[in-house]
Amino acid sequence: MPRSITALEEASKTQSQLPVWLCHMWQRLDRRRLGLILGAGVSIDAGLPTWKDLVERLTTRFPAVKSAFDAHRSAGLQETYITQIAYALHQASIKGAPSALPRQFEQYQVDSTWMELVHQELYRDIESLKYEEILQRHSYLSSLGQLICRTELSVNFNFDDLVDEAAINFARTRNKVQPEVISRPKIETRRDASVIYHINGFLPREKRRRRSESLVFTEDAFADVLISPTLHESDFLMSRFATTTFLLLGTSLNDNSLKNMLRAGMKRNPANHHYIIYWENPASRRSDEERKHIFDVNLDVYNLISIFLETKQIAELVDLLNEEDAGLFEAELVRFSPHPARRKYYLVGSVVAGKSSNLEGLRCFSTFEEWSGRAPEKMYQDHMTLTAAERKEIDEWLYSQLREKNDKMRRAGVGMHVMDRCYLDFCAFSKTDIENVEKLNELRARVCKHSGPLEAGQIIFLEADEHALSDRQARRGKLRGATMVIDYDGASLVKQSATLKSVYKPEPQFTFDNSREGSDKTSRRIARQILLGDYQPFDFEKRIDELLGSGGKV
Missing domain, CATH: 3.40.50.300 (P-loop containing nucleotide triphosphate hydrolases)
Incomplete structure (x- = not known):
């Protein structure tokens, strides 16, 4: 039965090169040279908060300083900076409270309770749902898990493990090699296993599962990445940004560390281009002029080709890329594309x-x-x-x-x-x-x-x-x-x-x-x-x- 491509066909009417880019992405994927970079936008349809909403939820935990947080936001402070303030308040409250724990464990208690706080606010709206119910909410989460299993590396900026679970489920049902989930670089990963790298750490939905030791959430953590370009984390990614074509999905370019990686990768391999999908709200689409401005800047500064899609169009794009047979992929493409594959x-x-x-x-x-x-x-x-x-x-x-x-x-x-x-x-x-x-x-x-x-x-x-x-x-x-x-x-x-x-x-x-x-x-x-x-x-x-x-x- 032919897959649905009507939404992609509609998108290609205003983005005529989209079929060409799809061919390139498929080719790179077929050679395990396509990677994914996933941001909070991927998890929103499942019921998780945006980055900004998550920070707002955390700051409401400190009602005594609400007016101060409001003032900081009005002054234009970044969310990472505001989160650093919230973390400092949390740390002071834990260290100031009576505790029977030995002093050497005090910081562990601070970080552990902070991560518990983040977990509560991150999963608050889906806490009572089974994973099957979450999948019903999200139109392409299962397909994204399948796509991850075909890549060599997916960089996940999110704390949640919803995408990880989708990939693991796909691998299990199709008798594929299980993906390897890491939160810090490894010198060598499992053979033939797709790697999901939670660059900022991760908090599994199910609390008893192993989480990362820390979360790159606050201003000092981002600063460490920026001022230490020789860190093993940077080296782990830098080689891949130069040799892999990345598809950015659900993320913006507000993260300085990501922009630096894209820029440095372009310097190392100037011909290698990446793709970013911007979500389009059907009720308020960007104008042609807005799209052109974004497209031109991203291309010139980061070698980044910008694609503007609605949710249904994203779902069809992911599904089409999942077609492993070249002949079937080509047959689907020619249904809406005049471009040769x-x-x-x-x-x-x-x-x-x-x-x-x-x-x-x-x-x-x-x-x-x-x-x-x-x-x-x-x-x-x-x-x-x-x-x-x-x-x-x-x-x-x-x-x-x-x-x-x-x-x-x-x-x-x-x-x-x-x-x-x-x-x-x-x-x-x-x-x-x-x-x-x-x-x-x-x-x-x-x-x-x-x-x-x-x-x-x-x-x-x-x-x-x-x-x-x-x-x-x-x-x-x-x-x-x-x-x-x-x-x-x-x-x-x-x-x-x-x-x-x-x-x-x-x-x-x-x-x-x-x-x-x-x-x-x-x-x-x-x-x-x-x-x-x-x-x-x-x-x-x-x-x-x-x-x-x-x-x-x-």
């Missing part, structure tokens, strides 16, 4: 244009290296200096590689796939038009005949000016002979680039001049064009016909 990209450019360096920066997608084997040594020499025998040796090796490249791209599944070098690059290494004709005929006879038509895909064209190309060649040590003449000097590489440009005719928005920037910045620009831009696959077969019709003239 399988998107292929080819990095094209002259020697030292930056193809391999940028491919390394685009590991947030599926990537294919320039060659699968060790290329002949002479292939790295200026083709104008090669003998006929050397050129024949290179061509023999090249056609088998092109067939393998085509096979890989034809088999590529849901998501974005980026390959270094393309099928018609050899035209830039021919001496005559006749040689182009011979190569194109050989390509069809030795590649297309066995592998099928060349797989169409978007051309990503990289270029640089003569000075930059010469400098890169020199830095690579590409000098030969007694006079140390550079292989492929800047001038010849500019001509090579011009020939490739004539072959592929790349779109301006997919042409990247990286003369004055490193691959970190260029790969970020490429990733954004892939995620936010149009997809216009290049028809190689049509272009071959055109080139043959012109007698090989590029």
Whole structure:
């Protein structure tokens, strides 16, 4: 029975790239490279309070200073600061009361009773409910538990364990590996187990279950994270923020530690983008202008793509991501999306244009290296200096590689796939038009005949000016002979680039001049064009016909 996607279809009418982002998230999830960051918004539908409401509940425990708390809020003090005041009042009341406990246990009593206080206010509205009743309240809690079991890491900013319980229940009923719930980083976690990391600590709904030793709730706890960037906690997350694509759900960007992590992750891996879902109230949706402001700032500052969804749309998104079969996922997607679910990209450019360096920066997608084997040594020499025998040796090796490249791209599944070098690059290494004709005929006879038509895909064209190309060649040590003449000097590489440009005719928005920037910045620009831009696959077969019709003239 087809799943419901009507709400997602409605969302995609105003967010046209949503299907593209879904494909990317699914691809990352399939490779266990999608993580979750969960905030209080995830638990609200189950009947738990928001962060602000929880703090207000705690402060009402101190009625004698209500006017002071009101004044603090009017003055604009953050909730974490107000909670620090509440904790200090609680600590004073416990330490000031008569107790038979030895003095060395006094602080333990303070923290234990404080956590009991938090537990009471956190679960107050659902205390009498069974978990099955809680699930009935929440439209996607069960599905979220399933999604967690497919991730490597979920960072839960909440104290409650409702999501944990959903994941554990799913794993048990489907005979999956039980997720591992932690409140502090571990050097090594259980093999194949999804990790739920309660970065702020956790208080299980059922009191007798083990809780974390502390709660990162107050101003001093957040401050410790911010001023100690070398803490093991930060290191544990930093590597993942750089290599994992995160989906932020039910959280805002009010947490400075989260914003710092996103920002630092962007610096480490500039092409890696994350997603945040903002809940939309059907009664008061954000305007297009409000959405654009939020989208632009999050993208520029945090590499964060913002999605605006109502509860029903969130439920359908989570459910669709849970589809493990690529074919079924694709079939569901095409019901409401004009975008192809399988998107292929080819990095094209002259020697030292930056193809391999940028491919390394685009590991947030599926990537294919320039060659699968060790290329002949002479292939790295200026083709104008090669003998006929050397050129024949290179061509023999090249056609088998092109067939393998085509096979890989034809088999590529849901998501974005980026390959270094393309099928018609050899035209830039021919001496005559006749040689182009011979190569194109050989390509069809030795590649297309066995592998099928060349797989169409978007051309990503990289270029640089003569000075930059010469400098890169020199830095690579590409000098030969007694006079140390550079292989492929800047001038010849500019001509090579011009020939490739004539072959592929790349779109301006997919042409990247990286003369004055490193691959970190260029790969970020490429990733954004892939995620936010149009997809216009290049028809190689049509272009071959055109080139043959012109007698090989590029």
